[in-house]
Amino acid sequence: MKAMVVHAPAALETLRLEDRPDPGAPGPGEIRVKLHGSSLNFHDLGVVTGRMGAADGRVPLADGAGIVEAVGAEVSEFAEGDHVVSCFFPDWQNGAPTIGDFRRTPGDGIDGFAQEYAVRPATAFTRAPKGLDHVEAATITTAGLTAWRALVVDGKLKAGDTVLLLGTGGVSVWALQIAKLMGARVAITSSSDEKLERARALGADHVLNYRSQTEWGKAIRAWSDDRGVDHVVEVGGPGTLAQSIEAVRIGGHISLIGVLTGASGEVPTAALMSKQARLQGLIVGSRAEQQDFVRAIEQGGLRPVIDRRFALDALPDAFRYEMGASHFGKIGVEW
Template sequence: MSVPNIVREYRAQGDGYQNLKLQSATLSKPKATEVTIKIHAVSLQFRDLMVSKGIYPQQKSNIVPCSDGAGEIVALGQEVKGWKIGDRVCPNFALDHIHGDVTKEILSTGLGGHTDGVLREYVNVPVHSLVRIPEHLSYEEGSTLPCAALTAYNACHGPVPLKGGDYVLILGTGGVSIFGAQIALASGATVIVTSSSDEKLQVAKNLGVQHVINYKKNVNWDEEVLNITGGRGVDHIIEVGGPNTMLKCINAVRYAGWIHVIGFVSGGDNGIPVPLAIMKAITFRGILIGSVKQFEDMNRLLTAHKIRPVVNKVFSFEEATEAYAYLESQKHIGKVVIKLA
């Protein structure tokens, strides 16, 4: 396959996704330990909205946005071994997070925030960042894995992996939340999902979720969680709401349970009530995506259970700003994808 010298890419100026700029750029040859990927699909996440507005911490200026891409290898650096032209791959969210804990140095290799991302036709990435896309998934489905799926997997199967019979509470029905439900169910857990939309809760039920709660109709949803668990509380919580939902999560979690802090889409400025957190011996764990090793482990689980990502809507490359607007509207269930090739 011939690889072009001039390719198209988007750049975020930091003044809103409405001003994403599609432009031409020169594609360099891959370095000795890099590969060139032809991007077929990119999925969006809440972080991409922050980057587009210039409010993501320490973001690079005039950046190629987006961290979650899937494509095929079209060129190999001279020292690359174990990969071939045509392999279907995703680069990891943080290019240098191969295994173990995240570090400040690893964080600086985060695609689409600290370093140029994947909202472009071709990208060169280090070979150590590559993960194969499960064979049963399309490129569009594969593009949803690097952030949303891996974040959910890291929460469910981190230092204390959930086990069969555990109760898992999942806030919302966005990308991380839907993957959290699928992974928890595949791991034998009983899952509770909250949403303000009965339509979105029906999608969760269709995935096999055992308990759903509409938090608009039931403002005391934390008490309902306690009822479902016989007063004990849940073992794990996928917490994407942030300050405004934290107090109810602290009430809903069991003593010595885990609250996996992933997002802050509900806003607010409440702090964690420290005495209560101590009295319940709660573990709060901030989740910053995951490593290549965890990505590979997760893909084995997805393959074993033939789990398919929930892709809500697909936009063309030229419709990137419309895709961002749809994500911001929060009408989506699961993932919003931009298709290139």
């Protein structure tokens, strides 16, 4: 079968299409999936460029969606022909977080889904949302579930809440759609006025260009009648955290889910303390939470925003496009 493989030292130049042995028939508790789609994440880019310490010969991509071709003994949840989508943490089935690393994350600690077929435990997948194609379904594995957990699972989002989103990448655009589905008011930032207009068309109530409004934390607080927002989905990290703390209300919730501005830095602890806000780090979510998200997508009629699609053999070009940071929403890969 065909698979994209990254070799040491990990770099886009070492990422190439190769022939790999077919994984064969599923064993007990396993399913065989004909994969058709994936989407790119910042984490995947870190793997293929060496920042995440990729193993030599690793098949990248954490997101995978396709059709069940065969089921092994003892599998009752899926049947041949079912559309399924992968789980970021295949061993975290439900309950509180128990995993804090990527040793079992597809495309990082184990082979991912940039290949034609996969044989994995049935519990490493969920049913895909009805009505979505394979690329669209694949976006829920990492970006979509992260946004869902940040706002709904951990944030307890409710109608009438105010939400601040940073940027217009995959997590933020998914969070915009989820927040509007739940009846929240949403402010979103970007350095691109064009992207902000696209966000407004998706339902954003307030848009802000952080290059022209450098004190955007104060501007967001003013938009919220000087109360501060209930939720912040913080994708930047140390370079944006101080502004997010400025923007959040007393007793509000900041979901720290990204490190786009760096892995460490100064935290304004006095400001955080005075806000009495909850700053919570999180990494994606459990399989049970993904199943809840699938039901919400179907009930709400949500469709992810796909900026552009690439063929599997053009995966290096897809990552170069991601590095250019011109995309809005998700970048898809299909085959």
